[in-house]
Amino acid sequence: MKAIVCEQFGPPSSLVLKDLPALEAGEKEVVIEVKACSLNFPDTLIIQGKYQYKPELPFTPGSDIAGTVKAVGAKVKNVAVGDEVFGFVPNGGFAEEVVAPAKNVFPKPPLMNNAVGASFLMAYGTSYHALKNRAQLKTGETLVVLGASGGVGLAAVELGKLMGARVIACASSAEKLALCKEYGADEGINYSEEDLKTRIKESTEGKGADVIYDPVGDKFSEPALRAMAWEGRFLVVGFAAGDIPKIPLNLALLKGCQIVGVFWGSWAMQFPNENMRNTMELIQWHAQGKLKPHIHAVYPLEEAQKAMEEMMQRKVRGKIVIECS
Numbered sequence: 001m002k003a004i005v006c007e008q009f010g011p012p013s014s015l016v017l018k019d020l021p022a023l024e025a026g027e028k029e030v031v032i033e034v035k036a037c038s039l040n041f042p043d044t045l046i047i048q049g050k051y052q053y054k055p056e057l058p059f060t061p062g063s064d065i066a067g068t069v070k071a072v073g074a075k076v077k078n079v080a081v082g083d084e085v086f087g088f089v090p091n092g093g094f095a096e097e098v099v100a101p102a103k104n105v106f107p108k109p110p111l112m113n114n115a116v117g118a119s120f121l122m123a124y125g126t127s128y129h130a131l132k133n134r135a136q137l138k139t140g141e142t143l144v145v146l147g148a149s150g151g152v153g154l155a156a157v158e159l160g161k162l163m164g165a166r167v168i169a170c171a172s173s174a175e176k177l178a179l180c181k182e183y184g185a186d187e188g189i190n191y192s193e194e195d196l197k198t199r200i201k202e203s204t205e206g207k208g209a210d211v212i213y214d215p216v217g218d219k220f221s222e223p224a225l226r227a228m229a230w231e232g233r234f235l236v237v238g239f240a241a242g243d244i245p246k247i248p249l250n251l252a253l254l255k256g257c258q259i260v261g262v263f264w265g266s267w268a269m270q271f272p273n274e275n276m277r278n279t280m281e282l283i284q285w286h287a288q289g290k291l292k293p294h295i296h297a298v299y300p301l302e303e304a305q306k307a308m309e310e311m312m313q314r315k316v317r318g319k320i321v322i323e324c325s
Contacts, residue, residue, distance in 0.1 A: 001019070001020055001021075001022055001023070001095060001096040001097045002017060002018070002019060002020075002095065002096050002301060003017070003018060003020050003060045003092075003094065003095030003096065004016070004017055004060055004061065004062070004094035004095065004301065004304045004305075005017075005018045005020075005058050005059070005060055006046075006047045006055075006057065006058060006059055006060070006061055007057060007058045008057065009047065009048055009049035009057070010047070010048060011047075011048065011309075012044070012047065012304075012305040012306075012308035012309050012312070013305060013309075014047075015047065015061075015304065015305050015308075017301070017302060017304075020095070022097065023097045023098070023099050024071070024099075025071045025072055025073040025076075025099060026073050026099070027073040027074045027075045027076075028073050028075050028076060028101060028102050028103075029072075029073045029076070029099050029100060029101055029102060030069050030070075030071065030072050030073065030076055030079060030085075030099070030100055030102050030105055031069070031070045031071040031072075031097055031098070031099055032065060032067045032068065032069055032070060032085060032087070032097065032098050032099075032100055032105070033067045033068045033069075033070045033096065033097055033325055034065050034066075034067040034093060034095060034096060034097060034098050034324040034325060035066055035067040035068065035114040035118075035323070035324060035325055036065070036066045036067070036114040036115050036117065036118035036298075036321050036322065036323055036324060037062040037063075037064060037065045037066075037093035037094055037118050037321070037322045037324055038064040038115075038118040038119040038122070038123075038151070038319045038320065038321050038322070039062070039304075039307050039308065039311055039319070039320040039321070039322060040063065040064060040122055040123075040151060040152075041150065041151070041215075041238065041240045041311060042238065043061045043062060043063070043308065043311075044308050044311055044312050046061055046091070047061055047308070053090070055090070055091050059091050059092070060091060060092045060093070060094055060095050060098075061091055061093070061094055062089075062091065062092065062093025062094035062095070062098075062304075062322065063088050063089050063090060063091060063092075063093050063122065063265075064088055064093065064118050064119065064120075064121055064122040064123075065086065065087055065088065065089060065093045065098060065100070065118055066084075066085070066086040066087075066108060066114040066115075066116075066117030066118040067084070067085065067086075067098075067114065067324075067325070068082065068083070068084055068085070069081050069082060069083045069084075069085055069105075070097065072102070073102065075102075076102040077102075078102055078103075078105070079102065079105055079107060083107055084107070084108045085105045085106060085107055085108050085117075086105075086106060086108045086112070086117035086118065086120060086121060087100050087104045087105035087106055087121060088100075088104050088121050088122055088125075088265070088268075089101075089104065090265075093322075093324075094301065094304050094322055094324065095301075095324060096301070096324055096325045103272045104268070104269075106121075106279055106283070109283055109286065109287055111286075111287060112286060115295055115298060115321045115323075116286075116292075116293055116295070118321055119151070119293035119295060119318075119319040119321060120282070120286070120293055121279070122151075122152075122264070122265075123151040123152050123154070123155040123293065123319065124155045124159065124282045124291060124293075125264050125268065125275070125278065125279065125282070126152050126155070126237065126262065126264040127152050127155040127156040127159050127213070128155075128159055128278050128281070128282055129262065129264045129267060129268075129275075129278060130156065130213060130235045130237060130262040130264070131143070131156065131159055131160060131163060131211070131213070131235075132163070132278065133267075133274075133278075134233070134235060134260045134261075134262050135211045135213075135233040135235055135260065136233075137160065137163050137165055137210075137211055138164070138165075138210075139163070139164030139165070140164060140165070140166070141165050141166070141210035141211060142165065142166045142167075142168065142203075142204050142207070142209050142210050142211070142229070143156070143160040143165040143166070143167050143168070143209070143210065143211045143212075143213065144168045144170060144200055144209040144211070144212045144213065144224065144227075145157050145160065145167065145168070145169050145170060145180075145185075145213045146170045146191075146212070146213065146214045146215065146216040146220055146221075146224060147170070147171065147214075147215045147216040147240055147241075148169035148170055148171045148176070148177075148180045148185065148188075149169075149171045149176035149177070149179050149180055149317045149318070150215065150240065150316065150317075150318075151293075151316075151318060151319045152215050152237060152238070153169075153171075153213070153215055154179070154180065154183055154293075154294055154317075154318055155291075155293070156213045157169050157180050157183045157184055157185050158183045158184055158291060158292075159291075160184075160211075160213075161183075161184030161185070161186075162184075162285065162290055162291075165210075165211070166186050167184060167185045167186050167187075168185065168186065168187045168188070168189060168200065168203050168204075168209070169181070169185035169187070169188045169189070170188070170189045170190075170191050170196065170220075170224075171188070171189075171190065171191070172190065172191065172192040172314070173190065173192065174190060175317070176317055177189075177190060179294065179317050179318070183294070187203055189203070191220060195223070196220060196223045196224055196227070197223040197224070197226045197227045200224065200227035201227050204227075204229070207229050208227050208228050208229035208230070208232060208255075209224070209227055209228055209229055209232055210229050210232050210233070211232060211233050211234075211235065212224050212225065212227075212228060212232065212233075212234045212235060213235045213237060214234065214235060214236060214237055214238075215237040215238040215239075215240055216238070216239070216240050216241045217238065217239030217240065217241050217242070217243065217244055217245055218239065218241030218242050218243045218245060219241070219243075219245070220241060221245040221247065222245055222247060222248070222251075225247060225251050225255075225257075225259075226251060228251075228255050228257050229255070229257075230255055230256050230257070231255075231256050231257060231258075232255060232257040232258070233257065233258045233260055234257060234258065234259045234260065235260050235262050236259060236260065236261050236262060237262045247259065293318060293319055294317065294318030294319065295318060295319055295320075295321055296316045296317050296318045296319060296320050297310070297316075297320050297321070298320075298321045298322075298323055299320065299321070299322055299323070300322070300323050301322055301323065301324050301325075304322050307320045307322060
C-alpha cells in the first residue's frame with residue numbers, strides 16, 4: 001500500500017511517497033482502507049519535530065480519517081468488515097490503509113461523505129470538548145474565537161452559535177471573516193489591522209469576553225486575555241501562529257479567570273464513553289443540517305506535501321482533505 005512517510009523531521013518537501021507492507025489488526029484494532037484524511041495544523045508541526053507529540057521515525061502523518069473497514073481484531077464489536085467509518089489515529093492517516101483502535105472508530109452516517117467524515121471528528125471533537133466540557137459555555141455568554149477561519153476555529157464559531165453564545169470571530173483578513181459570518185459569527189475582528197484587546201472591549205461594551213478560544217498563541221494570547229471578563233475562561237487549544245506565549249499570571253488573579261488547557265485527543269483516549277456521547281451529539285447535529293465542515297480544497301495522496309505547504313502559508317480556510325484511495 002502507498003503512504004506518505006516522514007523519514008526525518010523537516011519541511012513538507014522532505015516527505016516521501018513509499019510502498020509499504022499491508023497492515024494487520026491487533027485484537028482491539030481495525031484496519032481501514034482510507035478514502036480520505038484531512039490535514040490539521042498540528043500535522044505541519046509534527047513532521048518538523050516541533051509538536052508536543054513526537055512519533056518515532058519513520059512515521060506516516062495524518063490523524064483524521066474516513067474509509068471502509070478492511071479487517072477487525074478478535075475483540076472488536078462496534079464495527080465489522082465492510083462498514084463505512086470515520087475516526088482518528090495518532091498518525092498514519094496519509095496512506096491507503098491505517099490501523100486504528102476500535103474505540104476511536106465510528107460508523108459514518110449515510111449522508112456524510114468521506115471528505116466531510118475526514119474533516120469532522122478532530123475539528124468538532126476538539127471544539128465541542130473545549131466549549132462544553134472545559135469552558136461550560138452558557139447561553140447568552142460572549143465567545144471570542146481566535147484563528148476563527150481555520151478548521152477548529154470555524155467549528156468553534158459554528159458550535160458556539162449553536163450553543164447560544166454571542167460569537168466574535170477573530171482572523172487575519174476580510175475574506176476569512178466573511179466566511180466566519182457565514183458560519184454564524186455575530187461580529188468580526190481583523191487582528192492584522194485592529195488592536196485585539198481594544199476591539200474585544202469595544203465589542204462587549206467594556207465587559208470583556210466570557211470565553212476565549214485560542215488555537216493561535218504567539219502575540220495574540222496576552223492581549224486577548226487582557227480583554228477577558230471577570231470569571232472568564234481562556235481556552236488554550238494550540239499555537240498555530242508559532243511561538244508559545246509566556247502569560248503574566250497576575251492577569252488570572254486580577255480577572256478572577258481560569259486558564260484552561262484543551263487536549264481533546266488525550267481526553268478522548270482516557271474517557272472514551274464521554275467522548276462517545278459528545279460524538280453522538282455532533283453526528284445528530286450534522287444529520288439535522290446544523291453542522292457542515294467547510295472544505296477548502298481536496299488533494300490526491302501524491303500531493304500531500306503541496307497541501308501542507310498551503311496550510312503553512314496560512315492560505316487555508318476550513319479544512320484541506322487528502323484523497324488516499
